[in-house]
Amino acid sequence: MFFKENWWKVLAAVLLIYSVIMGFVVDVPIMHPTYETLRNIFYHVGMWFAMFCSFIISFVYSLRYLKGFKEEEDIRSVEAVNVGIIFGVLGLLTGMIWAHFTWNFFWTNDPKLNGAAVGIIIYLAYLVLRGSMEETHKRAKVSAVYNIFAFVLLIVFVLILPRLQTSIHPGGKGEANPVLPMDLDAHMRFVFYPAMAGWILLSIWIWKLRVRIRQIGLKMEKEYYQES
Amino acid sequence: MIIFILLLLYTEIKQLIGKEIRLELKQKYVLNGILLYLVSTIFVTFLAFDRIISADTWNSLFWIILLFVAVNGISKSFVQESPARHLYYYTIASPQGILLSKILYNLLLMTILSVFSFIFFLLLMGNPVVNVPLFIIILVLGSLGLASVLTMVAAIASRASNNFSLMAILSFPVVLPLLGTLMKVSKSALTTTQWSGNYGYIFILLILNIIVVILAYLLFPYLWRD
Numbered sequence: 379m380f381f382k383e384n385w386w387k388v389l390a391a392v393l394l395i396y397s398v399i400m401g402f403v404v405d406v407p408i409m410h411p412t413y414e415t416l417r418n419i420f421y422h423v424g425m426w427f428a429m430f431c432s433f434i435i436s437f438v439y440s441l442r443y444l445k446g447f448k449e450e451e452d453i454r455s456v457e458a459v460n461v462g463i464i465f466g467v468l469g470l471l472t473g474m475i476w477a478h479f480t481w482n483f484f485w486t487n488d489p490k491l492n493g494a495a496v497g498i499i500i501y502l503a504y505l506v507l508r509g510s511m512e513e514t515h516k517r518a519k520v521s522a523v524y525n526i527f528a529f530v531l532l533i534v535f536v537l538i539l540p541r542l543q544t545s546i547h548p549g550g551k552g553e554a555n556p557v558l559p560m561d562l563d564a565h566m567r568f569v570f571y572p573a574m575a576g577w578i579l580l581s582i583w584i585w586k587l588r589v590r591i592r593q594i595g596l597k598m599e600k601e602y603y604q605e606s
Numbered sequence: 607m608i609i610f611i612l613l614l615l616y617t618e619i620k621q622l623i624g625k626e627i628r629l630e631l632k633q634k635y636v637l638n639g640i641l642l643y644l645v646s647t648i649f650v651t652f653l654a655f656d657r658i659i660s661a662d663t664w665n666s667l668f669w670i671i672l673l674f675v676a677v678n679g680i681s682k683s684f685v686q687e688s689p690a691r692h693l694y695y696y697t698i699a700s701p702q703g704i705l706l707s708k709i710l711y712n713l714l715l716m717t718i719l720s721v722f723s724f725i726f727f728l729l730l731m732g733n734p735v736v737n738v739p740l741f742i743i744i745l746v747l748g749s750l751g752l753a754s755v756l757t758m759v760a761a762i763a764s765r766a767s768n769n770f771s772l773m774a775i776l777s778f779p780v781v782l783p784l785l786g787t788l789m790k791v792s793k794s795a796l797t798t799t800q801w802s803g804n805y806g807y808i809f810i811l812l813i814l815n816i817i818v819v820i821l822a823y824l825l826f827p828y829l830w831r832d
Binding site: 444496499507510511522523526527530534535 | 772783829
């Protein structure tokens with residue numbers, strides 16, 4: 379019974395443990411300037427993928443909220459944004475550590491880095507917007523509209539704009555994209571794709587937990603008001 | 607059928623823009639306030655720097671001042687009229703018409719403000735602009751971009767607590783890449799007369815503008831229905 383419902387959580391844990399161990403064991407191609415730090419690709423890119431997955435989930439639930447106006451969907455949307463911001467900040471931190479080792483600075487004026495920072499700030503502004511409104515239905519509606527706006531802009535700023543300009547970060551104009559199978563070393567593929575799956579499953583796990591906590595909180599509130 | 611809808615929308619927008627302009631000319635509240643703000647900030651920068659400043663500094667100051675002027679000017683666009691008046695508009699006009707008319711009115715406002723800003727900058731800080739036609743194109747594209755983004759953000763913020771700081775917080779992350787691209791292209795307009803490297807950036811600016819306007823067009827009816 380436990381295994382039928384929660385098999386994917388066990389899978390997430392197994393995949394992540396596998397990627398942490400194998401990430402340091404597998405052979406990586408030695409290139410300048412990354413040398414051995416290339417192993418960070420399993421974690422840094424993994425967290426960005428988890429962030430994107432969370433934001434896609436929140437976008438979908440925002441669209442569904444605007445269709446049906448059920449509070450359930452608004453809760454799912456907000457919690458997905460929360461989880462996404464956490465993974466985004468972690469992605470930025472791992473990226474900064476990586477940058478320090480390969481390029482000798484933590485941050486620089488680069489389209490991809492700026493786009494990523496602006497993307498996170500847009501969603502932080504989403505949380506500020508939510509905090510400024512009290513009435514439930516109005517808050518849910520306005521934040522759903524802003525969420526859709528923010529998601530499209532995130533895609534443009536992080537995925538589209540940096541690819542049109544030359545950039546120090548991989549994935550600029552005319553450069554290879556390390557995520558695609560043809561641009562990734564054969565040994566690394568066996569760790570990279572399981573790691574991506576593990577990080578995405580972890581983010582969904584955390585999201586579901588947070589949604590359940592919120593729902594329990596709501597239920598307790600309703601019971602409290604019904605009693606008094 | 608589509609032509610019929612477009613014609614209806616066109617007359618609606620024309621009337622709404624006419625209404626906004628007439629309201630503005632009656633009181634001149636926004637225009638005078640913003641022009642005064644513009645002149646004061648440019649005068650402060652004039653006092654802070656010597657007459658001769660580098661093209662880089664001129665560029666950054668120009669766009670920063672224009673950004674703050676834009677945020678100040680457009681933040682008032684949804685707040686000036688009472689909720690009862692808004693309810694009246696809800697019954698007689700379509701939300702898309704209202705949104706497009708506000709964007710076009712704000713575009714007009716931004717164009718006037720950017721031209722004024724450019725003239726004052728020329729008077730007080732000298733003219734380093736080498737490639738004038740390119741700079742004018744950048745002014746127009748920048749005004750369009752700022753107007754559309756800030757109108758959409760003002761619509762969202764007006765549904766919330768009508769706080770000016772909320773408007774600023776919401777607008778800055780969205781405006782930052784637009785502003786960054788504008789600054790890059792205008793830096794090259796200040797330094798060379800060549801057009802070659804800039805087509806990519808102009809393309810980016812156009813695409814950003816189109817995406818924002820389409821998004822606003824699709825999302826505004828949900829905001830309006832209160």
